[in-house]
Amino acid sequence: MSTKVISLVSIGAHPSSGRTRRAEQDARAVELGLQLAGEHLQVVHAGDHREEALRAYLGMGLDHLDVLEQPAGADVLGVLGDYLRDAGAQLVLTGSQAETGEGSGMLPFLLAEQLGWPLIVGLAEVESIDNGTAQVLQALPRGQRRRLKVRLPLLATVDNAAPTPRQSAFGPARRGVLAAQDVAVVDDELLADAQLQPARPRPKRLKVIKAKSGADRMKAATAKASGGGGKVMKDVTAQEGADAIVKLLVEEGVLR
Amino acid sequence: MSDLIRRDPRVEWIARNRLHPLHAAMQTQQTSWMGPNGLMRKNTHAIAAGFMGPNGIKRIDRSGAQQGTAAGGRRSAAAEVQLPLHQVVDPAFYIAVVPDMVGGRLGAHDKDLLGLAHSLAGKDGAVLAIVFGEHKESAFDTAGVDRLLVIEGDAYKGYAPEQLVQGLRAVDNQFAPRHWLLPDSRAGGGELGRRLAAAMGERPATRVWQVKDEECIGRAGAGQQDLHRPLARLILASSECADPVSDTRHEALPVELSAPVARSLSRIEDLGSVAVDPAAIAMAEAEFIVSGGNGIKDWDLYHKATAALGATEGASRVAVDDGHMPRNRQVGATGTWVTARVYMAVGISGAIQHLQGIGACDKVIAVNMDPGCDMIKRADLSIIGDSTAILQALIEAVENFRSGGQRDAA
DSSP states (O other): OOOOEEEEEOEEEOTTTOOEEEOHHHHHHHHHHHHHHGGGOEEEEEEOTTOGGGHHHHTTTOSEEEEEEOOTTBOOHHHHHHHHHHHTOSEEEEESSOSSSOOOSOHHHHHHHHHTOOEESSEEEEEEEETTEEEEEEEOGGGOEEEEEEESSEEEEEOTTSOOOOOOOHHHHHHSEEEEEEOOOOBOOHHHHOEEEEOOOOOOOOOOOOOSSHHHHHHHHHOOOOOSSOEEEOSOOHHHHHHHHHHHHHHHTOOO | OOOOOOOOHHHHHHHHOTTSTTHHHHSOOOOEEEOTTSOEEEOHHHHHHOEEOTTSOEEOOTTSTTTTOSSSOOOOSOOOOOOOEEOOSSOSSEEEEOOOOGGGSOOHHHHHHHHHHHHHHTTTOEEEEEEESOOOOOOHHHHTOSEEEEEOOGGGSSSOHHHHHHHHHHHHHHHOOSEEEEEOOTTTHHHHHHHHHHHHTOOOEEEEEEEETTEEEEEETTTTEEEEEEOOSEEEEOTTSSOOOOSOEEOOEEEOOSSOOOOOOOSEEEEEEEOOOGGGSOGGGOSEEEEEOTTOSOHHHHHHHHHHHTOEEEEOHHHHHTTSSOGGGBBSTTSBOOOOSEEEEESOOOOHHHHHHTTTOSEEEEEESOTTSHHHHHOSEEEESOHHHHHHHHHHHHHHHHTTOOOOOO
């Protein structure tokens, strides 16, 4: 396949210890890219090239990884957009949202807007690429899939429905090259008026019962789960019963 | 039964007519009266004679309250309480909400969002809900929608995110809402909100779980940190961001866009959904589950029926213990808590542990022999009958439906 594929990666944080690691979804983006383009996959990170966690991506079988030098708290949108436009990429893969910083998940949307490319959310599989269009499977909630046909160049985010990333091997991770590039720096003004704090546990929602009388409260406290007023079909033939079920299933749109 | 107290002229006529054979029975017995010396007298015999209660049991009421009610109809329980109507005649500003409408109805997440919108709107603002395409929701008024904008059209069918953004931008131009609220969900709201933010050039507040005093708090990064920031114009809120509206009724007045929405040139073509192996979908997130229990005699038929319906298989604990189904298919407190939109229980009577496991399900269908079991009290549609015959008929009905020759509903 001669399509140029680029994966954008970031530094992740372990969910419990907070240690830096390869980001889960970005690793899936790299995995998908490796499956599509093999060794021609180009991987880009905007940040600090001395970060050791980046080597975990190299350990997945990459020779080198381009790093656009950016200090912490910089707006990487512009430099990434310029980089992608100059690189002539056809398919750009990213994770859905970063594991550190704001993690708003806006970057792919803003990049697509800036480059004027179509964007697909939740890419699960690329079925075929030919003639400037890609036929892909998109992951939907509840394990469903949707087939889409998109014009290239294309920006796609992957989430947990994408293939599981391969393990990172230590030797290739050491041997790989982190190629730093000097680019312009734009400050992000977000943290001027917003601050990050350790996450507070969210208050658990209480079940408030608004009852006028004691009897109502008692009823609410002791009631069993019930739909209340469901339709009961007694003394019907199996035929009629099955028809009623099918009618409801079609109404709900689960019968395809 | 209506609450009106109706007169029965015939009974009144009998009570007046001393010659009528039923006259004595219609007389309200005087049980206490003032005697000639000013003493209160009581006819204890009349009291002890009692009257027949609603269950056919003789009751004696010494308070006297029940006397004379034989002729009048009994009043039924108090009617449903009408919530006060929250009216916004001339809205000073709008709070726009784009609910997910999974399955065409407002979900819990959508209702939380409308609650948040209602608190942001206060007295002067109006909550404007924007719904694309057809919907099945009938309770927009109690969910807190002041104005309802339904945008219909073929362009919005299927997966057309770019067209949806066009529609929302048209809404933005016409109504200029003070805030945009979208659910930060995988069901579409998260994506649409981010697309809208990118198109409008707004910086959204994402994964917001609390809005308080012109400040919003959202999760950041991988959920290890909170981001406190001033209230953004575009808010993507997570579920349980606020309490749903419960005290008021709203108008849900329909509004319309003044100009037609420009058709965007779609670069993404929707080729339709792909058949997924239902067995490969995790139980906890399957959309449609058919569970089998003790009432199933023919398990091969059950597997055939689930394959025909394209449903994920589930089981009650009895079926698993008896070895008919694997342990990872068990639904209930000790198995998987499922979130299916449609759950069909075949031959499951509904132990409380099982009912806990399907607490989050939207529509429940029960097929059972016993009309008094708990599952039927929970179910939205129950068929009383033999599971084997019904499953057999179901397979035929589905095949009929698939082949296009939909049998006219009985």
